[in-house]
Amino acid sequence: MDFNVRRLAADAGTFLSRAVQYTEEKLGQAEKTELDAHLENLLARAESTKHWTEKIMRQTEVLLQPNPNVRMEEFLYEMLDRKVPTRANNHELLGECMIDSGHEFGPGTAYGSALIKCGETQKQLGSAEKEFIQSSAINFLTPFRNFIEGDYKTISKERKLLQNKRLDLDAAKTRLKKARVADARSAAETELRISQSEFDRQAEITRLLLEGISSTHAHHLRCLNDFVEAQTAYYAQCYQYMVNLQKQLGSFPSSFSSNNNQSLASASGGISVPSAPAATASLPLPAPGQASPALNELRSNSGTRKARVLYDYDAGSSTELSLLADEVITVSSVPGMDSDWLMGERGNQKGKVPITYLELLN
Template sequence: MDFNFKKLASDASGFFSRAKQLTEETFLKAEKTELDAHFENLLQRADKTEEHTKRLLSCLESYLQPNPTVRMEDVFYEKLELKKEGSRQNNLEHLGQAMQDGADEFGISTPYGSALNRVAQTEFKLGGAEREFLTNSANNTLLPIRRFLEGDMRTIQKERKILQGKRLDLDSCKNRLKKAKTLESQAVAEADLRVAQAEFDKQVEITKLLLEGIQTAHNNQLKCLRDFVEAQMNFYATAHQHMADLQRELNGVSSTGSNIIPQEEGHNGHFNSYTTSVENQSNENKRLDPGDMGTKQARVIMDYEAVSPQELSVRMNDILIVYRLPGLDPDFVMAEKGGKRGRVPLSFLEII
């Protein structure tokens, strides 16, 4: 192996010179070159950016994948550039599968089996929506932030270490010039000082450019955060819509199931038959005929959060003025409350 002994000796000499200078600065309070205030502010902002970005990345990873074992497995596959075969079911899909198995066991022709089947299908939809949300968040938010830490931030730290070494070389040359006693040694020390000063100034400019680029990184991460919020908003809006649809379907299953409950014969049977007919008649009176365009009062039976600007958020026991409009979805009615107007699902209301 070919060694460059001159370079090796020069590096060793520089290492011991820096170590000596750092020791004198630490214990003997030797003078050292100070950086300007603007540069110091850039360094502090870089440190804060790295600290908070690492914390943000850690929290995002924990949120998107709470299981640390799975996270380590993903890192393992990523480092080895391996591809997973198939995809693991998430919790919602596991729940949906358990309900689907129950529905198959009890039969979807029964009210309970039919309800299990409907809920299972909705859980599968929620699981798919969650998987899409996690994928989008990982690609559009998590990956860019990790690349910033592993790329730009690592380069900045590397250049800062080089700058620290150049600064120690510069101060070491200054000390040698102060201690020089002969003209010859002074001339050598002055030449070394000029070289060290030029290298230090060059490294300062390089590091400064990198530090000023952190503002661009902040702008890029702002876009990542917006993408994350949009993906999260779409996921929750989709989940809310699926659950609202499921609730309407289950209300239909419940009302259908109440008509097929077997009745006892005799006096009790006549009483149950009479009670069922009264309840059905009452429910029919509380429904709003699709062709009825009149204005009515309705009571809210469950809180509802609007998922679009055209809808109205209401709370349980609110009293609303409701009516239909031509072309409106039959599952919705127009509602007015406190001077505000918007659509509300009919399944959340009880006509007074």
């Protein structure tokens, strides 16, 4: 018990001595031992590394999760050592919305089919984003956080000890200057030697830790390369998904003009006027008012022929038949029908189809 009391009294005396020395230094009434220039540079470098590492971490977290509420929720789960619940990201939510609307409009229509394809691609983008976030968190954010919460905390602790040893050293120097009696001067000299030895030892420990910042920079450089590789792979994957989607949507280039013409037709009396798709080198269309020999033969025989659908077509009324590109249907000529139309059949479905969307087969 007596030992503990003496220990407590000694600690209180040391704390008071440091406080007095610190105050006198601030008031300019006491000298201060300066650290060597190399150690000062190492301390400044460590402080700069800590400052910019924290800023890079925060901005990377904002990049990976822009929603501050979600970031706070994830932080709380991490503090409670609980697993963060999985949630759909914005791409996946948009994908689900597009797919649901596509099924509502009908996967057999051009618009519905396009919505479903876009929705599936959005979900792929969402999955790729999750993989990128997970990779970045493990290979980039975690090493940066380990430095802040591990290595730099150790450096800060040793730096504080160095500051205390310096205050003890300068307080011992002050007591030596004030000593007048030989015994007091001898005790002050002994205390000064001990304080100088402890200060030098702590300065060396701190210096060795600070020189490890070079290894930290090298490690963070490797982490940065990993982050760039993950980001490159993520954007390349997203680009490929979008290129594939663009090719799929390009399989029915007439759908947009068809929809526009149907809107115009409904505004002018509900009569659907099919738009003639642009002619291509592989499929020259007959001039207006003229019919191909195969079409003339079909009309003269009043029989049926197989025809391949060139483009998607959305029916403008209940008397028409919606078409999907590349499907094969049965067509026939009906007396009295407009020359731009044929009667199409697909199983039990039957309706008018525009001839400009068809290629008659032999």
